[in-house]
Amino acid sequence: MSHRYGHLLSPGKIGSLQLRNRIVMAAMGTNFASEDGHTTERLISYYEARAKGGSGLIVLETSAALWPCGASMPNTIGFSKDAFIPGLSELTRRVHQHGARIMAQLNHSGKISQSDTIAGRPIPVPSAVKKSRSDMVRVLTKDELRNFIKGAGPNGVGPQYYEMTTEQIAETVHGFASAAVRARQAGFDGIELHAGHGYLLANFLSPYTNQRSDQYGGSRENRARFLLETITAVREATAPDFPIMVRLDAQEFRVEGGITLPDCVETAYLCERSGADAIDVSAYGNVAHSIAFTEAPLVHDPGGFIPFAKAVKKAVSIPVIGVGRIEPDVGDRGIAAGYFDFVAMGRGLLADPDLPAKLAAGNEKSVIPCIYCYICVSQIFINGSVCCAVNHNTGREYEGDILARTSSPQQILVIGGGPGGMESARLLSEKGHQVSLWEKEADLGGTARIAALAYEPNERLVHYLVNAVRALPIAVQLGITANRENIDTLNPDHIILATGAKRVAPEIVGKEQHHVFDGDQLRGILFGNSPTAIAKLSGPQRLLVNAGRLCQLFRNVRLMRFFSKLWMPIGREVVVIGGGLVGLELAEFLIERNRKVVVLEPGPSFGAELSIVRRARVLHQLQEDGAELHKSVGDLEIGAHMIRFSLDGEVQTKKCTQVIIAMGAQPDDSLLNELAKSGARIHQTGDCRKVGYIDGAILDARKLVQQMEL
Ligand SMILES: Cc1cc2nc3c(=O)[nH]c(=O)nc-3n(C[C@H](O)[C@H](O)[C@H](O)COP(=O)(O)O)c2cc1C
Ligand code: SF4
Numbered sequence: 001m002s003h004r005y006g007h008l009l010s011p012g013k014i015g016s017l018q019l020r021n022r023i024v025m026a027a028m029g030t031n032f033a034s035e036d037g038h039t040t041e042r043l044i045s046y047y048e049a050r051a052k053g054g055s056g057l058i059v060l061e062t063s064a065a066l067w068p069c070g071a072s073m074p075n076t077i078g079f080s081k082d083a084f085i086p087g088l089s090e091l092t093r094r095v096h097q098h099g100a101r102i103m104a105q106l107n108h109s110g111k112i113s114q115s116d117t118i119a120g121r122p123i124p125v126p127s128a129v130k131k132s133r134s135d136m137v138r139v140l141t142k143d144e145l146r147n148f149i150k151g152a153g154p155n156g157v158g159p160q161y162y163e164m165t166t167e168q169i170a171e172t173v174h175g176f177a178s179a180a181v182r183a184r185q186a187g188f189d190g191i192e193l194h195a196g197h198g199y200l201l202a203n204f205l206s207p208y209t210n211q212r213s214d215q216y217g218g219s220r221e222n223r224a225r226f227l228l229e230t231i232t233a234v235r236e237a238t239a240p241d242f243p244i245m246v247r248l249d250a251q252e253f254r255v256e257g258g259i260t261l262p263d264c265v266e267t268a269y270l271c272e273r274s275g276a277d278a279i280d281v282s283a284y285g286n287v288a289h290s291i292a293f294t295e296a297p298l299v300h301d302p303g304g305f306i307p308f309a310k311a312v313k314k315a316v317s318i319p320v321i322g323v324g325r326i327e328p329d330v331g332d333r334g335i336a337a338g339y340f341d342f343v344a345m346g347r348g349l350l351a352d353p354d355l356p357a358k359l360a361a362g363n364e365k366s367v368i369p370c371i372y373c374y375i376c377v378s379q380i381f382i383n384g385s386v387c388c389a390v391n392h393n394t395g396r397e398y399e400g401d402i403l404a405r406t407s408s409p410q411q412i413l414v415i416g417g418g419p420g421g422m423e424s425a426r427l428l429s430e431k432g433h434q435v436s437l438w439e440k441e442a443d444l445g446g447t448a449r450i451a452a453l454a455y456e457p458n459e460r461l462v463h464y465l466v467n468a469v470r471a472l473p474i475a476v477q478l479g480i481t482a483n484r485e486n487i488d489t490l491n492p493d494h495i496i497l498a499t500g501a502k503r504v505a506p507e508i509v510g511k512e513q514h515h516v517f518d519g520d521q522l523r524g525i526l527f528g529n530s531p532t533a534i535a536k537l538s539g540p541q542r543l544l545v546n547a548g549r550l551c552q553l554f555r556n557v558r559l560m561r562f563f564s565k566l567w568m569p570i571g572r573e574v575v576v577i578g579g580g581l582v583g584l585e586l587a588e589f590l591i592e593r594n595r596k597v598v599v600l601e602p603g604p605s606f607g608a609e610l611s612i613v614r615r616a617r618v619l620h621q622l623q624e625d626g627a628e629l630h631k632s633v634g635d636l637e638i639g640a641h642m643i644r645f646s647l648d649g650e651v652q653t654k655k656c657t658q659v660i661i662a663m664g665a666q667p668d669d670s671l672l673n674e675l676a677k678s679g680a681r682i683h684q685t686g687d688c689r690k691v692g693y694i695d696g697a698i699l700d701a702r703k704l705v706q707q708m709e710l
Helices: 041-052 083-098 114-119 142-152 166-185 198-206 222-237 262-273 308-313 328-336 349-350 355-360 375-381 418-432 447-454 457-471 484-491 519-526 537-549 557-566 581-592 612-625 668-674 694-706
Strands: 013-016 017-020 023-025 057-064 101-107 123-125 162-164 190-193 242-255 278-285 320-323 342-345 411-415 434-438 476-479 496-497 516-518 573-578 595-603 628-631 634-638 642-647 652-656 657-661 681-683
Touching: 017 355, 041 057, 083 101, 083 166, 101 166, 101 516, 123 198, 162 190, 166 222, 190 222, 190 342, 190 355, 198 222, 198 242, 222 262, 222 342, 242 262, 242 308, 262 278, 262 308, 278 308, 308 320, 308 328, 328 342, 342 349, 349 355, 349 434, 375 612, 411 418, 418 434, 418 457, 418 496, 418 694, 447 457, 447 519, 447 557, 457 557, 476 581, 484 668, 516 519, 516 628, 519 657, 573 581, 581 595, 581 612, 612 628, 668 681
Parallel strands: 023 057, 023 342, 057 101, 101 190, 123 162, 190 242, 242 278, 278 320, 320 342, 411 434, 411 496, 434 476, 496 681, 516 657, 573 595, 573 657, 595 628
Antiparallel strands: 013 017, 634 642, 642 652
16 A cells, blocks of 8 residues: 555445545534524535545534434534425535535434523433533633523523433434434435433433433443434334444543443444444543543544544444544554544544545645644534634635635735735635735744744644645745835735734833743744843853754744753743733643743633633643632732732732743734835734734634635
């Protein structure tokens, strides 16, 4: 097999279903359906793009077999009525025309059915629900909390549960089977029964949530009975060769007495015996713990569930699907080693629907990388629609091709080589314009290079954007500062300012001292490109920083990440002022480098600009690693070896050898004003227009290109 991804790209089979490769798009809720459970053009276009992009199999997002009952989100696809079939048929038709196959994920969300809670419908459970306290509230901002409160239902009493009788179980089994029949009628190539993630079928499988004493509780076989009866009923109602996959949890994280790997292995075996054609091995994390979501199902550790898939694979002879942050090279090796047969990818295909086609074409450098920022899935927490920070075409496919070639190419100058500038240049060049991209530093990347130093996945995005820009006929100039003169020489039709934010450190007593850096100074020191910032260092520190600069060390973010673990000119006891995205990521970076860190946030919440799920993870991690975090602090005063502040009406002091002010980013229109009189049309994008970091910059670039209507 000579192709680098030969195993991943080789054809495969699930039951009778032939698939063109081993890449499965994992089920991902989008909230794109209509409120009455029908498909929409937005939803269909989104799936069609992924089919066109080369995935072998698409698993449709969680859909309600018994809609409206058991729907996960307000806009969940329904399979409970024949009226849904025409829309679903159009979906499968549009997917099939690109050679992909599609299965419907049939589900009942059980005790976490948001729609039932919001509508005040009683929710079926195996046995009485044990009360648990959620720490999620601690993580949310006031605005987010308002949305969460809707989850308390119409009378604010929260979800109402009832223990299912055997008759009700039989009715639900029948409901799943009827939904599968409709799926088949609508042209789906099979179904996936969702028996994981804390939903109804998983509630029966879990010894924690299932305390029944009848034939549906107790032993593993009894707890699996509901699921196994569903498999049998679907098989009987559809056809002997209609593919049935089952998604199982290999473990319930942070659920004492929950599902364990041996439970999963035995259930998988029982599913095979009941006629299932494949097992999709996922896991669940107790949503009452804010960190749990990034343990499962959205595992943060690369390939974190591979050992689970391996264990299941040993117990069954049907195909096993591995999932959970599996990058293509790891997936390819896993298939080759026999750990699993297929790789399901979620976030990777939100970021780049064309990933499979790009791998097949040997073009992996052009794959838009997921940066594991959790913005996509955090939308679910606020009843939003799925989106992707690095690809704002995701969910907007129905708006048409924004890259359609222009009939009147223009001369466009983009000033600023950060993510917003590079993305604007890329989009405009792909449309056929003549684009110049100017960057005042020696490297492209802008502040994303600092972000990449603190959070490694960001580096992959910088690499991708640089490669994309370099692969296009864009005239890139580095080390150039734009002014009226050089712009007049180029004489562009349009100028796009993507120069980033300015940082104005707030007025804090003592901030002028040598051991206090603001954001720009820290950046200047870490990248060795600000003589005034470097002048704040001691003699030996200056020597080392200058040596690093001379060896070009600062140009390589990866090397910087490594060497900064050995040495950097930052004291041991650091106070970070500002607990926003920048402050928290900086705190993570410093802790990894053995600094003792205190974060002081003047506002009422930490990390409001971070997605809920990532924020929860960062806060948890920082606290676990011993960082001290205080919000709503006031009266900051920086002394020579300590900082003073007020908290809850009391004055506190903290010893420190270093203070970093990580706040004060503001839009910057200085260049806009300077260039106002040039003949070109001037546009602003990214942080210089509105501070929005990577996600905001990429979105702004798209909006700008759409608005320019060139
Ligand atoms: C936005 C989003 C929505 C998801 N919705 C579902 C869902 O509807 N059903 C499901 O079984 N898993 C869902 N998942 C989990 C994914 O199927 C997948 O297991 C998980 O993202 C891990 O794979 P990845 O690391 O390749 O993203 C969702 C994940 C994301 C990112
Ligand atoms: S939003 Fe972030 S985590 Fe989600 S797919 Fe996009 S880059 Fe990945």
